[in-house]
Amino acid sequence: MSANEKTVLLLTTPQSYRADAFVSAARQLGIALVVGVDLPESLAAQWGVQLHLDFSQPETAVTHIIEFAKKRPLAAIIPVDDAGAVLAARASRELGLPHNNVAAAEAARDKHQMRQMLAAAGVNSPKFKRFSLDDPLSEMNAQVLAEIGFPCVVKPLYLNGSRGVMRANDATELAAVVSRLRGMLPSGADFLVESYLPGVEVALEGVLENGRLHPLAIFDKPDPLEGPFFEETIYMTPSCLPDEVQQQIVETAAAGAAALGLQLGSVHAELRVNEAGAWIVEVNGRSIGGLCSQTLRFDMGLSLEELILRQATGLPVSHLQREQQASGVMMIPIPHGGILRGVRGVAAAQAIPGVDEVTITAPLNNRLVPLPEGESYLGFIFATGNAPAEVENALRQAHAQLNFQIDEEIRLAVIGNQ
Template identity: 30%
Template sequence: MKKVLFVIPDKSYKSQDFVNAANKLGIDMVIVTDSEQAAQQLGAKNIFSMKFDHFSKEKLSNIPRDIDIAIPVDHSSVLFTSKLVEELGVNGNSFESVKNCLYKATTREKLTDINQLQPKFIKAKSLNEINKFREKINSKIIIKPNDGVASIGVMSVDNGESRDTEIVDIINSCSNKEVVVEEFFEGQEYAYEGYLKEGELKTIVIFEKPGDYSGPYFEEKIFIAPSDIDTEKVHEIQKVCQSACTELGLTFGPVHIEFKIINNKIFIIEVNPRTIGGLCSRSLNFNLFKNSLETVILSDLVNDKPMSLDLASNSTGVLMLPIPEEGVFKGIKNIEKANQIKEIVNIEISLPIGTYINKPPFSERYLGFVFANGQSNVETKNALIECEELLEPIIE
C-alpha cells in the first residue's frame, strides 16, 4: 500500500480534512507541519515539525523513506512540499513548476507562450512604471503582488481613476516590492477543481462564482456547484486547463484553477497546485456515501480507485463571510436566525474572537463560512445571500 505525506501549515483552515479522508480510506500517512501544537492535535503516528522557511537536511533525515506521494494541504505549504518531493524522490510537483504557478508574471509569460488568451501585463516596482503602463494601454487595470495569495493586495483601477496612495501601499506590502499590473478582462468568473495523475488532468467539479468581480477589491464570496456550463464547454475548459498545467510543469496532485469565459474563450486567471482554499471544499459531498473532495482525490491518487463524482445534492454552495471593516472581531449576530433558512446546512465561524482584522485589499482571512444545499443553484444562491444579509459582524 502507498504511503502519503501531508504538509500542513500552522493556522490552516483544513488541517484535519485530508487526515480524516486518509483515515477513512485506511491510508498510511506521514505529516510534516510547521506547528508543534498542530502536530500534537492531528493525532497521526508519524508527525514531524519543520520550519517551511528553513529547509533542514538534519530534520529531513528523520522522515521515513517509504513515502510514495507528497500533498500540500494549504497554499502556504505548496512550495515547501515541492522541495520535499525533490529531496525524497516521491510523486508530487517539482519546485520549478510550483514557482511557475506562484509567481503571477511567470504564469502569464508561459500561458502567453502557448497562445492562450492572456492580458497585456508588466512587472513593476514603482508607481511611475505603473502609470506609464496605464497610459500605454489606456484601459482598466488590475494590480497584484507577483507572489501574492488569493485576493490579498489585489486591486483594480478604472481608466482615468487615481488610486496612487493605495497602489504604493500595495507595492510596499509585497515581500520583494514587486507587483504585476495587467489589463483587466471583464467576464463571469468560475473555479475549476480537479487533480493531476501522471500528468493527466481529471475534472472533479466546476464552481460558479455569482457576484460582482469588477473591483476595486476581489474578496471571494459565493461558490456554487455544479455550474450551468454545458458538457461541450466543460470539455473545452478541461483541455485549456490541461494545456496550462502541462506548460507550467505540474504533473501530480490537486489543482484549483480560477478562470473567466470571455466572448466564448477561456481566460485562465491563475493555477494553484492545491485544493480550493478555506473551508470551501466542505461544501462538496459526492455520491450516496457523501465522500469529501479530499476522499475523492486520495482514493484515486493513492489507492488507484476513482470514485463517482455525482454530487450528493442537486446544488451546493458556500458563502465566505466578508470583512466589512478594520478592527477587532467580536462576534456575529443573528446566527440562530440565519440557521433557520431552509437551505442552510451549517454556519461555521472560523475566526477567533479578539482577532484584529484588516479591511480589503489586505484582509487575510474570512470571518467564517456558510454552507447551503438547494434544489437549484438559484435556490442555493438566494439562501446564501439572505443569510449574509441577516448576519451582522461585530467589529470594534
Template identity: 30%
Template sequence: MSATQPWLAFLESNTTGTGREFCVMARARGLRPVLLTRDPDRYPYVAELGIDTVVLDTGDEAAVLDACSALADGTGPAGVASSSEYFVATAARVAARLGLPAADPDAVARCRAKDAQRALLAAAGVPVPPFVPVSSPQEAVHAAGTIGHPVVLKPVSGSGSAGVRLCRSRAETAEWARTLLQRTTDERGAPTPGRILVEKAVDGPEFSVETFDDTVVAVVAKHTGATPYFVETGHDVPAPVPSGDAAALGRTALRALAALGLGWGAAHTELRWSEAGPVVIEVNPRLAGGMIPVAVASATGTDLVDAVVARAAGQDPPSPGRGAGHAAVRFVMAAGEGLVVRVEGTAAASAAPGVVVAQATAAVGRQVRITHSFQDRLGCVVATGADTGEAGRRAESAARLIRFELVEPAVPAAPAGPEEGARGR
C-alpha cells in the same frame, strides 16, 4: 493513532475549512497526519484533533527535508503535501527528493510565479490578458499606459485576492504599485519578489475550473465584492451557464495545465468569460480554497480532499458518491473593524434547510481589520438545493444567521492593502 502508522506530512495548511479535513481524511485512510509549521497556534483544529506537530522554519526547504527524513526513520513514509498556496512548491520538491508521489516540482514553482506562468501560457497560445511585470511605480504607470486603463495590479506570488486591485488611472496605478512594492514579506512572512504584475482588466463573469489530473471535476461560478477589489464572497456549483460554455471553460483550463506541465493531482484554474470567450486569469497548482471542495463534494459526490490525500500517499482515489446536484458557498463578510467579543447563530445556521456546513471562522478575541482580501471573511455556509438558485438562497439565508459582535479596535487599524500575518491560505 498508532505511531507505527505511515505518516503523511502536511507542510503548513489552510487554517480553517479544508485544512482540518485533510487531517481527518488522512486518518480515515489509516495514515498518521503530521503538521509541519512555524506557528501551531495558527491552526485551531490541531489541539482539537490531537494532530502531531513539528515546529520549524517552513520557509527553509532544507529544514523541511530534514524533518521529513527524520519522520521517515521512525515509520514508513507515505507522502508530503500542502493545501497552502505558499508551500505547494516546497512540498513537491521535498516529496520528490524522498521518492514519494509528487507533481513536477519545477512546473509547480514556475506556476507559483504569476509572471512566469503568464509568459508560458501566452507562448502556448492560451488566452491570457495582456500583461507586463514591473519593479517600480514608474514602470507600472508606463505599462498601464501601453496596455490601456483600466488595469489590475497584483503581487506575482500571492493568494486569496491579497493585494489585487483594479486601477482606473495613472494616479491609482502609481499609488497601488508603490503600496505593493513597499512590501518586504508576504502573508506567511516569506520574502516577496521585488516585482508585481500589471495586466489588462477583463470584463465578464468569473469562474473557476476544478480539475484532478486531466479531468474536469466541476466548473464553478464565482461571486466577488465591489470593485476596485476582487474579494470572493461566494461560489455556485455547477456554474449556471449553458453546457457549451462550461465545456469551453473546461477545455481552456486543461490547455493551460498542459502548457504549464501540470496535470498531476488537483488544480484550481480561474478564468473570466470575455467577449472573445474564456480568458485564463491564473492557474493554482493546488486544491481550491474558499470551501469550494466541500461544495463540489456536496454537488457532485467527488471528494477532492480525499482524492488529494490518496494521491499524495500513493493510494487508490475514492470512488465518486452521490451528490445533490447543486451547491453554493456564501461567506459572512466583515462589515467593520474591531475586536470580536461574541459569535452567535452558527447552530441555527447549521440547522437551516439544505445546509451542509455552517461555521464561524473568526473566533472571539480576533482583531478584524478590513484588508480587501480573503481575511475579510468571518464565516461561511455551504448549502445544497434543487438548482443553483435555491442552493444560493439557502446559503445566503443561513449566512445571515451567523452574527459577530465587535467592539472598537484594540489597536489602530492598518491601511487597506496587503497585510502581514494573513490567515487562511
C-alpha cells in the same frame, strides 16, 4: 500501524482550515497521516505538531522530511496550501515519490512566472508587465498606458486569497493602489500589472493523472468581481453556464496546467469567461482553500480530501463523479476592520431551509482586517438544494440573519514631553 497501512505527509500552515478534514479522511481510508506544519520549533510542542518545518528554508525542510522518512517511510507528500507546494515537490523528488516537477510547482506559486509560461504556450491570459515598488510612478504609468491599458489590475507575485489585488481605472488610481501595496510588501518588492479581464468569474476543481485533467466541479461566482478589490463570496456548483462554455473552461484550465508542466494531483483554477472565450486568472497546484471543500461529495459519499488521499496512495479516481445535488458556500466577508466583539443570528441563519451549516471561524476579541490587506473571512455558510438558484437564495437569506459587532480599534498616541 499495520504493515499494509500507508503513511502520507500533509504539508500545511497554522492558518489553514483543512488539516482536520484530511485527518478525518485518512481515518476513513485507513491511511496514516502525518501533519507537517510551517511552525518554529519553539511553538511545535505547544501545538502538538508531529513534524515542524520552516517552509521559508526549503533545503533544511527537505532534509528534515528525509530524516523523518528514514524512520517512517512515506507513500506520498500532499501540500494543502500554495506555501507547501514547492516543498512537497522537492521532498518527493528526493524520496523518489510521485510528484510534480519542481519548476512546475514554482511556476504555479510565482504569478509572473505563471504568466510567462501561459503566454509562451498561447493560453488565453491577460497582458502583463512586472514592476518594482521602487520604479518611478511616471515611468510605470507610461508603460501601463502603452502595453497594458486601463483598467488594469495590480497583483502581488506571491500573496494568496485576493490579497493585494486591486483594480485601477486610470493613472491616479494606479498611483493610489501602488501606494497601498507598499504597505503590504517589503521595500522594493516586485508586482504585476495586468489587463483587466471582463466577464463572469468561475473556479474549476480537478485532479491531474499523468498530465490529464479530470474535472471534478465548476463553481459559478454569482457576485460580480469587478473591483476595486476582488473579494470572493459565493461559490456554487453545478455551473449554470451552457455546456459548450463549460467545455471551454475545462479545456482552458487543462491547457493552463499543461503550460506550467503540472502532471499530478490537485488543480484549482480561476478563470474569466466572456465573448472571447475562457481566460486563465490563475492555475494552482493544490485543492480549493478554506472550508469550501465541504461543498463537494463524490460517489459513495467520498469527500474531496478522501479523493485526494486515494489518488496520492495510488488508487484510481478519474471514474468518481460529484453527487448531483446542487451545493454552495458563502465565505462571509469582513465588512470593515476592527475588533470582533460578538456574533448574533447564527441559529436563525442555520434555520433557513437549505442551509446545512453556519461556521464562524473568526475568533472573538481579535482584530479583523478586510481585503485587500486581509486574508481571512468571518466564517462560512453551506447550503444544498435541488438547483443552484435555490442554494444561492438560501445562502443570501442566511447571511442576512447574521449580525457582527465589530468595534473600532482604539489607537493610543504617545506624546512626548514638550
